[in-house]
Amino acid sequence: MRKAQENHYSSMFRFLVVRIMLVSLGPLAAIGGANFLLFYHLNKSLVLEQHANFLRYHKTSVESFLQGLVAEVLSVANNYTLEELVSGGLERMYRMVQERGGLFEDLGIIDSMGNHVQYLGPYDLARKNYRETEWFRKVVEEGVYVSDMFLGFRGVPHFVIAVRRTVGDDFWILRATVNTDYFAKVLDAARLGTTGESFIVNERGLYQVPPRSAGMPLEDSNFPYLDFHPGIKVSEVTMGEKVFLCSSVWISRPKWLLVFKQESEDVFSPLWKASLLGVLLFLVGGLGSVILSVGAAREQVKRVYKADREKEALTQRLLLAGRTAAVGEMSAGLAHEINNPLATIDTLQTLIRDLASTSPISEEDRQEIMDSAAKIGQQVARCKVITQGLLKFSRMVDAPPEEVDLSQLLEELVTITKTRAKVENVALHLEMENLPKIWACAAHLQQIFANLINNALDAVAGREKPLVRVKARRQDDKVIVSVEDNGCGIPPQDIPRIFTPFFTTKPPGKGTGLGLAICHGLVQNMGGEIRVESAVGLGTRFTVLIPIQDARAQNGAKGLEGRNHTSPERVSPGRPVHGELQ
Amino acid sequence: MENSSEPITVLLVDDEVEFATTLAKVLRRRGLEVQVANSSREALRLVSKENFQVVLLDVKMPEKDGLTLFKEVREISPHTSVILMTGHISPEQERSGRSVGAFAYLLKPYPIPDLVELIQKAARRVSVGGHSEKNHERGGT
Numbered sequence: 001m002r003k004a005q006e007n008h009y010s011s012m013f014r015f016l017v018v019r020i021m022l023v024s025l026g027p028l029a030a031i032g033g034a035n036f037l038l039f040y041h042l043n044k045s046l047v048l049e050q051h052a053n054f055l056r057y058h059k060t061s062v063e064s065f066l067q068g069l070v071a072e073v074l075s076v077a078n079n080y081t082l083e084e085l086v087s088g089g090l091e092r093m094y095r096m097v098q099e100r101g102g103l104f105e106d107l108g109i110i111d112s113m114g115n116h117v118q119y120l121g122p123y124d125l126a127r128k129n130y131r132e133t134e135w136f137r138k139v140v141e142e143g144v145y146v147s148d149m150f151l152g153f154r155g156v157p158h159f160v161i162a163v164r165r166t167v168g169d170d171f172w173i174l175r176a177t178v179n180t181d182y183f184a185k186v187l188d189a190a191r192l193g194t195t196g197e198s199f200i201v202n203e204r205g206l207y208q209v210p211p212r213s214a215g216m217p218l219e220d221s222n223f224p225y226l227d228f229h230p231g232i233k234v235s236e237v238t239m240g241e242k243v244f245l246c247s248s249v250w251i252s253r254p255k256w257l258l259v260f261k262q263e264s265e266d267v268f269s270p271l272w273k274a275s276l277l278g279v280l281l282f283l284v285g286g287l288g289s290v291i292l293s294v295g296a297a298r299e300q301v302k303r304v305y306k307a308d309r310e311k312e313a314l315t316q317r318l319l320l321a322g323r324t325a326a327v328g329e330m331s332a333g334l335a336h337e338i339n340n341p342l343a344t345i346d347t348l349q350t351l352i353r354d355l356a357s358t359s360p361i362s363e364e365d366r367q368e369i370m371d372s373a374a375k376i377g378q379q380v381a382r383c384k385v386i387t388q389g390l391l392k393f394s395r396m397v398d399a400p401p402e403e404v405d406l407s408q409l410l411e412e413l414v415t416i417t418k419t420r421a422k423v424e425n426v427a428l429h430l431e432m433e434n435l436p437k438i439w440a441c442a443a444h445l446q447q448i449f450a451n452l453i454n455n456a457l458d459a460v461a462g463r464e465k466p467l468v469r470v471k472a473r474r475q476d477d478k479v480i481v482s483v484e485d486n487g488c489g490i491p492p493q494d495i496p497r498i499f500t501p502f503f504t505t506k507p508p509g510k511g512t513g514l515g516l517a518i519c520h521g522l523v524q525n526m527g528g529e530i531r532v533e534s535a536v537g538l539g540t541r542f543t544v545l546i547p548i549q550d551a552r553a554q555n556g557a558k559g560l561e562g563r564n565h566t567s568p569e570r571v572s573p574g575r576p577v578h579g580e581l582q
Numbered sequence: 583m584e585n586s587s588e589p590i591t592v593l594l595v596d597d598e599v600e601f602a603t604t605l606a607k608v609l610r611r612r613g614l615e616v617q618v619a620n621s622s623r624e625a626l627r628l629v630s631k632e633n634f635q636v637v638l639l640d641v642k643m644p645e646k647d648g649l650t651l652f653k654e655v656r657e658i659s660p661h662t663s664v665i666l667m668t669g670h671i672s673p674e675q676e677r678s679g680r681s682v683g684a685f686a687y688l689l690k691p692y693p694i695p696d697l698v699e700l701i702q703k704a705a706r707r708v709s710v711g712g713h714s715e716k717n718h719e720r721g722g723t
Contacts, residue, residue, distance in 0.1 A: 343690035
């Protein structure tokens, strides 16, 4: 029983914890989740925008750098004649360039036949003929040409800016090789985060300027998005084992793709850090909520437990009070039933004294004395049966549930009550159909029906042909016991209050007002129902519905506890000890 | 014990057969002339046939309320003193018993010598004829 109660409270506790947590965490999770999504998307778009913007500025700087180089070469070619350049002009210019940091690696003038007119630079290229080279054909065609990176005669990756100067029918070409280190430095000047870096590929995906972390010029970059696109394209690219966020943009001359790449992890790390913080805050909040829920639930369960204990104690007191009252109500009948044999005994003992006082005692008188003594014994036995019944009735207050033979219980009860009924000339009938055994507390059943029958007897007092009828039958999974009388009935306005403790219509000192309240409580305790129908002047019927609980199932569930609780000295019901009372 | 030459005639009405027969024996040994009725019908039959000085009547009889029987006895024999007996007595019952004019209302078990004395008093009251409030009061206590 205690175990079942503990289970009851712990499941109540779990239920409350879950409920309170749902109530507190539900909205928190909803709002938190929504906020998180909003925050995440907003910030992600900001990060991507920042990435693209960075490339946009970078593109401008790279383009202006290249345009600056082209403009410089153009201005030299256009502002100087071939003679001026050959006779020291180019040389002055080359020195100037080297002094300014070596923007151009070398400078050269090539005639229309492809031969070097003049070459200034570290390589031995003065005698080379360029007529068959790609860049030579292009510059002849286009006038100004910026080449892709190529190896050329020097066997080192480089790119050139070439300008054609037409003089009459002939032309010459000014060619400058861009210092790739310098250009790489310009490109590398733009960094972002810890892994942000730029690189340039040509239309075929070959590195023009490789990223500083890996790759060589003219190596295949494996960059997948080489088709032309206007503006900036942002994409995620897997290179090696890492995922990179890449923004790319085409620059006009030469037709190179400028790519700015950064490890996605690096790009989004501030976002992830912020998100992590958010999740952490949510978890802390959740933990707080859990702690509060558990505390609140524990407090609540404690209160319920306390209230239950108080209610139990109160019920116990009510039960005792009710039992005492029931005994009191029965006392009229019992007094009569005991006083009658006592009177007989008293008379018998007087007779014995009378007979014994004569001397000598005749044989006839002696026999009479013996008979009288035997009769005293019979009367004493009669009293004993009554007092034993009373004892039994008052002893079984807190008996545990057990298998109860309701027919037997009702028969015994009616037998006890018949003493009172007989005194008051009330016809008390018991009608039973075959009743199953039920699982209940016998003492409680006794109290319920004793109360109802006593009430019925009270109700018929002073009526003509007083009748109390107890009927019991089975219906489906219930046992229905009704106690009806042809008594005074209950006024309709009192009906709602009859089960309220201390409500009584009996004169002071007669009724406690507890009987029906206790009946109601006890019936509810066993999962049953109690109903009342009454008509003033005609009578009242109380109907008790008790669920038939399978005794075997109950044994399975509570058997052990039941056995532990059943102490051997407890009086078991079912011995027909009241049989002779009638 | 006998205060008059004529024995006092007593009708004892009680459905407790053992009690009635034994009490009758005891009373007879004390010089009273006692007849026993175990039912109301028997009691009424005897009352209408003979003239009893005192009727000892158990209030709780199975088929008829003791007080109703009492009234019927008084109707048949108005000069008979009636002593009511009961196993259980409530204040209301005692009041109603007195109000209908019973000589006394006794709670069983009642000591035999006192009962004999009370019967003698009740019989005397009959012999002088008329009610004696004093006896009536005393009988109730």
